[in-house]
Amino acid sequence: MNDSPDFDKMSCPMPLLDHDTVQLAHGAGGRLSADFIEKLILPRFRSAELEKLEDQAVLDLPPGRLAFSTDTFVVSPIFFPGGDIGDLAVNGTINDVAMSGAKPLALSVGFVLEEGLPLADFHRILCSMEQAAKAANVRIVTGDTKVVGKGHCDGIFINTSGLGVIPDGLNLSAASLVSGDAIILSGTLADHGMAVMTVREGLSFQSTVTSDTAALNGLIEVILGVCPEVRTMRDPTRGGAATSLNEFAVASGVGIRLEDDQLPVRPDVMGACEILGIDPLYVANEGKLIAVVPGEAATRVVTAMRAHALGADAVVIGEVVSDHPGLVTLRTGLGAERIVDMPVGEQLPRIC
């Protein structure tokens, strides 16, 4: 985090050598601003639209309905095991767009930088955004950078907005679930939230837990390829899987019953959750999705997902039922059944 800027990756490093941290002038619109954008940011986000440096990107999009989403990323710390605020900001918005069934095509990026942020850190974040966008095959087409005085933000905040086009014939909706549908989870629960928690000030402890941040549009293409009649998909970020499932149950007026022994959780993540007294069902994920599909399609979808790197641990975790509409329940390992409620607020580590 504190290593010096990797100037080899900058096309013309000279003007930036005057500073090793973000200056207010970098966002003031003058010469220093222009240098900052052209020499530090643009080389990372090469796209025909962006390089025109107009006030807007002009896009030629294929026909179809548009999916449009925005999200702002304020994660602390900005670097965490398995990722950083940069790839999180790219993957998060791509996933929000893609959950509609859309093919994500273009992203905007808005930076709010705190005066004094090490340029090496910013450069590292830009590089991880570049890699994430490339891996997901999505272009960054427009952007903005503001610098605020020291103490006015926490290092760096990033807003990303994304556009995608929904292929004809797809109409996913959280209100379309019916009894007998299968609930599929693409992989292990709680990796991201626990990775961030283990490095948070005041909580830090040694662990091997890493964030799962990843763009899921490739995996979604696989799902839609074998099951265009998928009812709905969601990436269970803040609030975790329990929140997404409760939203489905309410929107569709159905019950959802989960099987405790089918919920995939990595042993190290489970260990961290047990130490802190946190239920993995309520912890954020950044590279997982829940897909609800007709029961008869479940095996086909899981098999296809498992052939994709981001779906290798895909599993049916429960089913849609006609009992207890609006409620999510869980059959425990011992065979009892209990409610999986919406979380009230932030998950707080317990005392003992």
Added chain:
Amino acid sequence: MKYLSEFRDPELARGLLDEIRRTITRPWVIMEICGGQTHSIMRHGIDQLLPDEITLVHGPGCPVCVTPLETIDRALAVARREDVIFTSFGDMLRVPGSRDDLFRVKSRGGDVRMVYSPLEAVKLARENPDREVVFLAVGFETTAPGNAMAIKLAAAEGMENFSEIVSHVLVPPAMEAILASPQNRVQGFLAAGHVCAIMGWQEYEPIAGRHRVPIVPTGFEPVDILDGILKTLRMLERGEFGVENQYQRAVRQQGNPAARAVIDEVYQVCDRKWRGIGTIAGSGLAVRPELARYDAELKFEVQDIRTEEPAQCISGEILQGLKKPNECPAFGKECTPQSPLGATMVSSEGACAAYFKYSRGNRP
């Protein structure tokens, strides 16, 4: 041994349940002391699987729940000070005082930080020599050694800017108070495994003898709890009393002598007010007079703040096992986790919160 999957093994659990059904001949009331046990019982649905003759009542062992309102109000008064970095375990942050909670103090500019260990608070004090760092030291015997160690470290370094609001409580006097109550219906106890890991079980033997009850130090996983219930049940059915250790992988008769020594070095036994119950003699720990400079209530002169509990909340009866959460008229109506009337609805380990979260008072 992985210490988790074995103790959640459905086959083992079914075997214990069968044995419980074979053993029981009449109704019994058993109290699990610890909020962690209550939570585990609800989370795994153990109460649904037990025979109807067993009534589990939930004990006072949730540190958040029994911390008196006035301690919270004192903490809030300290946390509002500009010169203070106020540190606390996570689940104390949402506990309402009479008008406020720590989250709201933070949103108005108070420097309130969540820590997982009190030693993190000592580190903060070391790194911020020009600020006062205060730690809210609540809990039972389980958290006392760590909280005592924080003061011990601060004293060893001659630190002047670290102090604790100490509201520690002790389990055995609370059990005595429950057993001595004329309304008592508890016939056997699952003692809190982690408390016993520190303190051992010797101090429970006189209680078991005096009140002729079985006391079984018990762990927190489903197999532990079922095994603890079975051991208690066997003693009850045979008319026996005494202490039998279920949690053998963590609990020794003497407890943890090093941990007990550090508690004794820093704290001394005092009378303590319990939220919803009132004052129980000799049921708390306070900073020793020779270490009074680490007592934040004295340092910031908040010891005179006095607060009465709201009348509507029956958490006192819940904590003594006299009532179940769903027998409270306010449960799930005026009182929910979003707007709790009492601490048993706030803490993740509170009996009311566990009922609301896992069953809303009714089984699905």
